[in-house]
Amino acid sequence: MITVSEARSRLFDLISPVPAEDVPLIGAAGRVLARDVVARRDQPPFSASSMDGYALKAVEVEAHAMFRIVGESAAGHRFAGSVGPGQAVRIFTGAPMPEGADFVVMQENVERKGDVITLADAPGTKDNVRRAGVDFTSGATVDAPRVLRPEDIALLAAMNIASVPVARKPVVALISTGDELVMPGDDPGPDQIIASNTFGLKAMLDNLGAEARMLPIAQDTEASLRTAFALAEGADMVVTIGGASVGDHDLVGRVAGDLGLERSFYKILMQPGKPLMAGRLGGAAMVGLPGNPVSAMVCGYIFLAPMIRAMLGLGKAQPRLHQGVLAAAIGPNGPREHYLRARIDGGKVAAFDNQDSSLLSVLAQADALLVRPPDDPAREAGETVSYLPI
Ligand code: AMP
Ligand code: MG
Numbered sequence: 160m161i162t163v164s165e166a167r168s169r170l171f172d173l174i175s176p177v178p179a180e181d182v183p184l185i186g187a188a189g190r191v192l193a194r195d196v197v198a199r200r201d202q203p204p205f206s207a208s209s210m211d212g213y214a215l216k217a218v219e220v221e222a223h224a225m226f227r228i229v230g231e232s233a234a235g236h237r238f239a240g241s242v243g244p245g246q247a248v249r250i251f252t253g254a255p256m257p258e259g260a261d262f263v264v265m266q267e268n269v270e271r272k273g274d275v276i277t278l279a280d281a282p283g284t285k286d287n288v289r290r291a292g293v294d295f296t297s298g299a300t301v302d303a304p305r306v307l308r309p310e311d312i313a314l315l316a317a318m319n320i321a322s323v324p325v326a327r328k329p330v331v332a333l334i335s336t337g338d339e340l341v342m343p344g345d346d347p348g349p350d351q352i353i354a355s356n357t358f359g360l361k362a363m364l365d366n367l368g369a370e371a372r373m374l375p376i377a378q379d380t381e382a383s384l385r386t387a388f389a390l391a392e393g394a395d396m397v398v399t400i401g402g403a404s405v406g407d408h409d410l411v412g413r414v415a416g417d418l419g420l421e422r423s424f425y426k427i428l429m430q431p432g433k434p435l436m437a438g439r440l441g442g443a444a445m446v447g448l449p450g451n452p453v454s455a456m457v458c459g460y461i462f463l464a465p466m467i468r469a470m471l472g473l474g475k476a477q478p479r480l481h482q483g484v485l486a487a488a489i490g491p492n493g494p495r496e497h498y499l500r501a502r503i504d505g506g507k508v509a510a511f512d513n514q515d516s517s518l519l520s521v522l523a524q525a526d527a528l529l530v531r532p533p534d535d536p537a538r539e540a541g542e543t544v545s546y547l548p549i
Contacts, residue, residue, distance in 0.1 A: 162533075163496045164477065166427045167465060170437055171475045173423060173444035174466050177395060179324045188312050190325035191368060191471040192303040198318035201292035206256040208232070210287040213247040213269055213276055214260035220282055228274045232257050247276055256288055263287035304472040306368070328370040329470040331463075332391035332443075333357045336377045336384065336402040336411060337450065355519060356400045356448070356455040363459045367467045379408040381417075388418055388440075395470065397443050398463065401450025403434045411447050412436055420445055428533060430495040431516035432458045451516040457498050457528065460549055480530060480545040483508040485538055492535040500525035501546060508546050525549065
């Protein structure tokens, strides 16, 4: 059996970055920018007023100075003329500075009578001018790779970028296996349960920027599994759930092997998640997850998520663990790296008592996985531990 980090590095060897595609900016949020993007203009493209007020010459600004208003500059409508000595232009936020003016007196610091303004006792020293290009200039870049956040989208829009190169969404085929499984909304027979793993994993993978496709549930027969694998054709990654242990009905390894799986590993030193299986199947990475719902989801966080990030071009990074203080004592850990469902409560890490890997209700209450190294000794309340926020 190999360690969790060895398993992760072997999984990274099974994948490669997906190619880039152009998408309209309006649909680009959350996608991973694939190449640096270059601004196509300066922002602002002209020197602009940052206040509502009066544009005039800075050298003429002094208490009680008087100016004649010769025109107006509004956003989208510049003043065509130029400002001479003793003159001012009524100006509004975002409007181009008129030629000849280099200072805006805020309207609060002005008294106006007809076409004449008089500056207040203290007209201010700030010029209230945004210079052309102060935000960015043509040629400035938004660097790849990065997950495009709303802030990036706004910046790209201001740069006059209408479409962006992003990593194509890795396609993940999700195959639930088991005669006992039916889809949510179906009418389960007396011995049946609902397939929950595919739903949880699809949500997780889609959130990460993949396109997860849920295939029909495969029965515990070789023929049904072969059909499922055939339907997965073309995916970048094939993820099976269940059927990977050593039971009589655990056929995933055998069928995948018949179909040409180049196995990378089977079984890892992890709890939950021991019967993890992986390899290359045709052009795809194949990952066989354990069927227990919590095992499948934890393996999703620990293995599938880093794989998806790597495929998106974000690098082969380990999940970033946080440090926290134990809320209560925990016993010694066994020989496998252990991921315990936990809650971060008042800054402390509190593991749930019941860690059975079938309990989704406990997973749903958890907001962290407490990570315990193999053979970690018993820990007291107050000791520092590592956890992965989920
Ligand atoms: P297996 O690895 O196929 O032996 O499955 C282990 C346990 O996980 C069994 O109790 C299965 O019923 C359950 N299980 C397998 N696949 C799923 C699934 N997609 N959704 C929910 N439970 C599952
Ligand atoms: Mg099964």
